[in-house]
């Protein structure tokens with residue numbers, strides 16, 4: 001096996017086989033041949049292609065003559081030191097809703113960014129309120145940002161949607177909102193020296209991470225909340241997980257909460273989260289969560305100049 005072949009197997013041997021995949025989806029987006037797909041596993045799979053030789057079909061190396069953009073993108077093939085925090089503050093949103101919840105503070109920062117032209121759109125983890133399923137979404141208007149629910153600790157490959165934002169919809173100023181591993185992937189692709197990845201590098205202006213102790217497979221909602229706890233599907237507004245991982249709770253639209261010990265949902269945790277040690281969004285421009293925040297506020301960590309610009313912009317706009 002030559003070096004080229006060995007390189008094409010790094011995701012399979014060093015990430016997928018070790019249950020190390022964070023599920024960020026960036027390898028799928030960045031694959032120049034579009035041979036990586038989701039097929040129900042905890043990681044993407046490589047499409048096996050065949051070629052015809054005479055009267056027979058033989059397997060084709062799907063990755064031959066490729067510069068391995070997937071490996072350039074995968075956050076699980078490198079280890080970084082955290083980006084030092086510039087500022088850490090307690091923050092709450094003054095608009096569009098007055099709230100200290102992390103997703104509401106994120107929404108305010110994004111609304112301000114979109115309103116002032118710093119952003120064309122946002123690629124974000126969100127929740128389909130009808131199906132209660134996590135989705136990766138591209139939103140482009142203030143109304144769509146306001147209507148989004150935001151990350152809910154339910155897994156979806158958020159960076160799969162980058163191509164829609166950048167290549168299909170031509171967005172040039174994009175924010176990405178997701179888990180810390182998604183921000184690691186953004187950091188990875190931004191630091192790549194491969195010029196073919198420049199469209200991503202130039203378009204992504206901001207990465208925002210929510211503090212994270214692990215995400216859950218989407219069926220946790222159906223199996224635990226709806227079947228076991230008998231919570232009506234259309235009543236669930238959002239999920240919350242305690243910073244010490246002791247409980248998980250559903251906040252309902254009427255303001256009431258239903259809480260379960262988090263161990264009951266443990267078997268629904270994505271395997272790749274077991275090897276993650278980034279709780280605080282250490283590669284994100286901005287990271288937010290409830291840890292360390294007083295009631296009615298979030299802890300907001302500003303790590304980069306870009307993060308600083310977006311927060312100042314939101315403050316200036318009174319959001």
Ligand code: SF4
Nearest residue numbers: 021022024025027074
């Ligand atoms: S961590 Fe992300 S980039 Fe790496 S294999 Fe998993 S989905 Fe792909």
Ligand code: SF4
Nearest residue numbers: 180181212214273276
């Ligand atoms: S714990 Fe959170 S940040 Fe870490 S891999 Fe899982 S989803 Fe990503």
